[in-house]
Amino acid sequence: MADFRVTIVAENATPRPDFRVAEVADAAAPRPDFTMEIATGPALPDFRVAIVSADAVPRPDFHVSGVLLAPTNTALPVITGTPAVGQTLTASNGTWSNNPASYARQWKADGANIAGATAPTYLLVGDDEGKVITCAVTATNVAGSSTATSAGTAAVTP
Template identity: 45%
Template sequence: MLAVAAGVLLGAVFGQPGNGRAASEAVPKNKTLPTISGAALVGQTLVATHGTWSGSPTSFHYAWSRCDTTGAACLAISGATGKIYTVTASDVGHTLRVTVTARNADGATTATSAATAVVPTSGCPSATGPIAVTALVPPERLQITHASIAPSLTRSTNTIRIRVVIQACDTRPVQGATVFVTPIPYNQFAAAQGTTGADGSVTLTEARRSGFPAARHQRLLAVFVRASKPGDPALGGVSARRVVAFRFGHH
C-alpha cells in the first residue's frame, strides 16, 4: 500500500509518464499583447491582431470593450466578438480595447490590447499636422482651398499646370486625396487626376485639345475640381467639388 501511495504522490508532483510537461506549462501564455490597427473614428473599421503566444493555441476568441478616456472602466460591447469592429456613435468620448482568449487542449488564457485614442465627436483624427485622407470620415469634408494655373493663359496656350491644395479639419493639409480636374466646357484641355502629397497639394498637367478656346471672345477658363477619398463614391463620403475660373492674360 505504501509503494502505491508513493507512486500516486510522485505522479501528482511530476506529471504522468509520457506527458512531457506539466499541464500548467502547456496552457497558452501571452508573449506580446494583441494590437488594434485603424483610425478610432465613427464609421471607421478597426482590426485586431491576436499577438503572439506560446503553447500552440488552436483558437482565438475576440471581445471588444468600450472604456473611459484613460482606457479603464471597460465594459464589453454586445455582439462585438470578431477580429474586425466598426466604430459607432456610441463610442464617441471613449477608448476601445480588444481582449483575446487563446485556447488549446490544456486550457485558455486572455490578454488585452492597449487602448485606442479617444473617439472624437467629429470625423477628424486627433493630433496635429497632415491628415491621411483614409482617417477622415463624415461629417467632415475635404476642402478645396486653393487653385492656381501656370503659365498665364492666352489664346495660344498649349499646356497648363493646375495646382490644387486640399485641406480639412481647420486648415490641416490632407495627404492621399484623389484630385480630378477638367476645364468646362469639355475638350479644351485634357482632364487629369492625381494624389495630394504631405503638404496637401497636387499639380496636374493638361494638354490643349481642339476645343480651346471655347468661344471667340473667351476671357475665362472655368475648371471643375473634385477631391475625394479613394474607395468613397465620387460624389459621396468626404468628397468636395468646386468650379474655379482663371482669367486670360493680355497676350
C-alpha cells in the same frame, strides 16, 4: 550516471514545444542529465514512450509524465485603424506560446464589453464617441485558455 534519451512520437511526428516532460527515477530523484526529443500528434491522445540508456538497454524502472500547458501571451494584441465613428478597427491575435488552437475576441469601450462585438474587426458607432476601445483576445488549446487585452486606442472622435 548513464545518459538516457526520452522520445515521444505520435503518428504525424509534429513537434510540440508546449509538451513538457518531467523525468523521475525509481526514488523520485530528478534526472537533469536526461535528453528529450518531443513530437506528438495534433491532440496528444496517443503516443509511446521508450526510455533506454546510452547503450540502448531498456529502462522499465523509469517513467515519464507530461504536462500540456495552456497558452501564454508573449506579445499583446494590437489594434490598428483610425478611432473615429464610422471607421473599422482590427485587432491582431497577439503572440502566444504553447500552440493555441483557437482565438476568441471581445471588444470593449471604456472597459465594458460591447454586445456582439467578437469579430477580428469592429465598426465604430456613435455610442463609441469619446470612449477608449480595447480588445481582449482569448487563446485556447486542450490544456486551457488565457486572455490578453490590447492597449487602448485614443478616445474615439466623431
